Amino acid sequence: MAEHEQDESGMWSSRSHPVSEDMGFQTAEWTVERIAWGALFGLVVLACLGLFSVGPLSSTTIRDGTGRLQAELDRFYRNGATENMRLRVEAGPGDETRILLGAAFLDAFTVEAMQPEPSESRSVPGGLELLFRRGENAPLSVYLSLRPDAIGFTRSEIGLAGGGKVALGQFIYP
Amino acid sequence: MDAVLRAAAIYLFMLLLFRIAGRRTLSNLTNFDFVLLLVIGEATQQALLGDDFSVTNAFIVIVALIGIDIGLSLVKERSPRLGKVLDGVPMVIVEHGKPLHPRMERARVSEEDVLQSARQTQGLERMDQIKYAVLELGGSISIIPQDGPRGPASESGR
Incomplete structure (x- = not known):
């Protein structure tokens, strides 16, 4: 027993032999x-x-002040990966909707695909305006496939012509 | 510059991760460990090269990785303190035929591991034939056999 106790006390002391x-x-x-x-x-x-995109911590829905435009997206994106975003526009009068992608949005993301495709797109001060045709008084959903080019916290805007806009704040991982 | 940064980031990340995992984690290299290493390599490859599959990019990444490795070894030579932090220190786990169990437990080494190493490297059969077993920096176990036919009888009177 005595020997055992001695072992215990020397257990954590540093040996110098055979190695230091x-x-x-x-x-x-x-x-x-x-x-x-x-x-x-x-x-x-x-x-x-x-936390690194796709999951309950990441998904979010942002609405504009009027509630007509709504964006479903992730708070966290990854640089170089393909990420999804959905825009919903509530039904309104007329058979067309104009959506404005802000300049900061175009700088931060490459739009790889868009469903449905806009029937017209043109450059306007402050970004790119897209014209979508829809049924009379029908809502509109646009699915975007994006590739983030920026890194870090990114602010951008998407708006409705003659309506509100949603401010997007996202973190893009390298 | 992009390629060098990628290489540096991956190098540091892997260094940190394998340091955290402990030296015993992949030291025995069973078949499964080998597959695991291959898969880790595969997962790393994309991040290292990005979208650029040119030969130049591959050269830059490889040169950067090896350069960082050489640089780090030079720094380690000058600063033993950093060497300790990066590589750890060796530790005795069997002393005069007696396994130091608390140490072995914390280092995740079993008696069976020690005996396996004793068989493979020295052809020993029992714990009491081992004078010292040392857990080395790389996670391997080196065995120093007892002198003479039966060590413990002569050693216990020390």
């Missing part, structure tokens, strides 16, 4: 390692929740 140890450092390393494992696990959980 540094048990103080080794113990600190283990502590850091255990904390880091916790952090890794936390990161995986956060990734599942959508």
